[in-house]
Amino acid sequence: MMKPLKPALLALALAAATQFAVAADPAEDPAAEKPAPYKSWMDILAESPAADWRPLDPANTLYMELPTGRVVMELAPGYVPLHAANIKTLVREKYFDGLAILRSQDNYVVQWGDPEEDEKKSKSLGTAKANFDPEFSVAVSKDTPFTRLPDTDVYAPQVGFGNGFAAARDGDGKQTWLTHCYGAVGVARGNDPTGGNGSGLYVVIGHAPRHLDRNVTIVGRVVQGMELLSTLPRGTGPLGFYEKPEQRTPIKIIRVAADVPVAEQTRLDVLRTDSPTFAAVTEARRNRRDGWTVAPAGAIEVCNVQLPVRPSKD
Amino acid sequence: MMKPLKPALLALALAAATQFAVAADPAEDPAAEKPAPYKSWMDILAESPAADWRPLDPANTLYMELPTGRVVMELAPGYVPLHAANIKTLVREKYFDGLAILRSQDNYVVQWGDPEEDEKKSKSLGTAKANFDPEFSVAVSKDTPFTRLPDTDVYAPQVGFGNGFAAARDGDGKQTWLTHCYGAVGVARGNDPTGGNGSGLYVVIGHAPRHLDRNVTIVGRVVQGMELLSTLPRGTGPLGFYEKPEQRTPIKIIRVAADVPVAEQTRLDVLRTDSPTFAAVTEARRNRRDGWTVAPAGAIEVCNVQLPVRPSKD
Numbered sequence: 347m348m349k350p351l352k353p354a355l356l357a358l359a360l361a362a363a364t365q366f367a368v369a370a371d372p373a374e375d376p377a378a379e380k381p382a383p384y385k386s387w388m389d390i391l392a393e394s395p396a397a398d399w400r401p402l403d404p405a406n407t408l409y410m411e412l413p414t415g416r417v418v419m420e421l422a423p424g425y426v427p428l429h430a431a432n433i434k435t436l437v438r439e440k441y442f443d444g445l446a447i448l449r450s451q452d453n454y455v456v457q458w459g460d461p462e463e464d465e466k467k468s469k470s471l472g473t474a475k476a477n478f479d480p481e482f483s484v485a486v487s488k489d490t491p492f493t494r495l496p497d498t499d500v501y502a503p504q505v506g507f508g509n510g511f512a513a514a515r516d517g518d519g520k521q522t523w524l525t526h527c528y529g530a531v532g533v534a535r536g537n538d539p540t541g542g543n544g545s546g547l548y549v550v551i552g553h554a555p556r557h558l559d560r561n562v563t564i565v566g567r568v569v570q571g572m573e574l575l576s577t578l579p580r581g582t583g584p585l586g587f588y589e590k591p592e593q594r595t596p597i598k599i600i601r602v603a604a605d606v607p608v609a610e611q612t613r614l615d616v617l618r619t620d621s622p623t624f625a626a627v628t629e630a631r632r633n634r635r636d637g638w639t640v641a642p643a644g645a646i647e648v649c650n651v652q653l654p655v656r657p658s659k660d
Numbered sequence: 661m662m663k664p665l666k667p668a669l670l671a672l673a674l675a676a677a678t679q680f681a682v683a684a685d686p687a688e689d690p691a692a693e694k695p696a697p698y699k700s701w702m703d704i705l706a707e708s709p710a711a712d713w714r715p716l717d718p719a720n721t722l723y724m725e726l727p728t729g730r731v732v733m734e735l736a737p738g739y740v741p742l743h744a745a746n747i748k749t750l751v752r753e754k755y756f757d758g759l760a761i762l763r764s765q766d767n768y769v770v771q772w773g774d775p776e777e778d779e780k781k782s783k784s785l786g787t788a789k790a791n792f793d794p795e796f797s798v799a800v801s802k803d804t805p806f807t808r809l810p811d812t813d814v815y816a817p818q819v820g821f822g823n824g825f826a827a828a829r830d831g832d833g834k835q836t837w838l839t840h841c842y843g844a845v846g847v848a849r850g851n852d853p854t855g856g857n858g859s860g861l862y863v864v865i866g867h868a869p870r871h872l873d874r875n876v877t878i879v880g881r882v883v884q885g886m887e888l889l890s891t892l893p894r895g896t897g898p899l900g901f902y903e904k905p906e907q908r909t910p911i912k913i914i915r916v917a918a919d920v921p922v923a924e925q926t927r928l929d930v931l932r933t934d935s936p937t938f939a940a941v942t943e944a945r946r947n948r949r950d951g952w953t954v955a956p957a958g959a960i961e962v963c964n965v966q967l968p969v970r971p972s973k974d
Contacts, residue, residue, distance in 0.1 A: 641875055
């Protein structure tokens with residue numbers, strides 16, 4: 347929303363953001379303690395200690411290769427152990443290779459899987475399971491840590507982050523689930539709640555469809571390459587399905603990062619969501635004093651929280 | 661999220677949605693009154709009376725013609741009289757014709773305006789004003805009706821709809837403002853809050869950046885053609901600005917619909933947001949009993965509320 351389109355003015359605006367905080371002066375009461383100088387989230391990240399970051403876990407990272415490039419996804423086995431394992435089986439048995447993106451519905455989802463309409467001719471799931479209990483929510487455990495946001499939420503009693511994923515908990519904190527934020531990866535299913543196995547997956551490309559929470563199993567999120575999905579032409583059929591095969595984007599291959607030669611890996615670090623830096627970045631976005639903002643929000647919605655990613659330094 | 665990719669199965673799923681409600685039976689207490697049969701939002705819209713719809717007002721509708729087609733936007737003069745008038749002046753004096761989309765930032769905004777970097781060479785605003793008071797919020801009046809949602813909101817004390825636009829009110833109901841939902845059209849500005857005049861406009865193409873509410877003047881929303889904006893290649897410069905002129909999408913022309921020959925108009929009806937049908941559709945989405953949903957949300961976030969649009973029947 348920065349008006350200045352020009353790099354020079356843009357730089358100025360960013361500089362002003364820093365200057366603003368320094369210049370802020372509680373003139374009415376000289377004895378009052380000055381508020382801490384405001385640091386933008388960019389400043390905070392730039393100064394963050396290495397310990398507040400973690401590399402993506404290659405064992406739970408997927409690379410989807412499209413003709414336009416690579417989409418990097420991280421799975422969340424702590425929240426969905428059965429589905430994460432099943433999807434990795436599908437990936438390793440080359441289930442997705444040669445399949446396609448079948449659907450792109452504006453402000454909703456992109457979805458991929460087997461385009462074959464005749465179920466008898468559908469691609470074999472190999473040793474992966476076809477049906478098992480959904481993991482719409484799971485019992486809270488040591489595998490589902492939770493850094494709670496102090497903010498309210500329209501859809502859940504508690505919201506926050508665990509292991510780098512936006513998550514929610516019920517009122518008594520016994521069940522937890524991942525939330526449908528932008529970039530969330532979910533398991534498509536039919537009316538049968540046990541019918542989702544990971545052979546059809548979707549990614550949220552619009553405003554968070556939070557009504558899907560606890561109705562679908564979310565298995566992780568896109569960490570890099572969202573723009574390769576979000577800019578796909580929308581399908582013109584019902585629900586954004588492509589009407590012609592040639593409109594579909596082919597999936598060249600999906601691989602588990604750990605199976606990819608190191609030289610071909612996309613090595614990324616993500617900010618730990620239980621770190622002081624994450625808390626500081628989120629607060630800097632909740633209450634912006636950046637020289638541009640005239641009315642700081644004072645709150646942040648879970649799907650507006652930034653999940654910073656950067657190339658690994660090694 | 662419907663798993664079935666096949667039209668046949670898809671139809672089945674929709675049929676099941678209706679059957680489900682009829683089959684629902686409060687068996688535990690035969691004397692209990694049965695809940696009303698569930699109707700999906702699609703059923704509700706199909707049965708809605710004509711009086712619950714209104715045509716877009718041609719005097720406050722803009723057509724932006726891109727090489728890929730037409731984007732239809734409706735202005736909200738009740739909330740932003742000064743900016744709506746200024747933008748129509750800019751449009752009628754051909755300010756935007758030949759300019760370009762300058763920025764596409766993933767999960768954020770698309771923005772257009774004058775690409776000229778040298779302000780001395782910038783396109784003249786003609787008789788439009790260059791600076792005036794922002795309309796970040798306005799006093800509640802007869803021009804800002806409000807059908808309040810019963811739901812909570814993370815960012816505002818009250819949320820609802822007025823004249824077809826998502827809106828919020830402060831705690832005592834004296835000030836109101838339009839909210840940054842998907843498709844909202846806003847006025848770009850620099851650090852000076854009075855610097856926005858409508859010569860640079862943006863559209864939300866991702867998860868609602870509600871922290872911008874009351875920091876920018878929202879002038880309306882895109883009613884048709886969002887996919888022409890949301891699928892634009894993302895810019896690779898800071899904030900998603902395009903780095904090379906040839907990456908920009910040219911704007912052929914922007915016109916006020918009233919100035920366009922009737923035969924060339926895009927005649928659309930929008931559901932009145934103060935109508936019973938709108939309330940019913942919203943409730944059907946808040947509490948889905950459609951045969952697919954296993955955990956109805958029980959609430960709806962203002963930016964997840966659907967604003968139905970259909971071709972006019974005349």
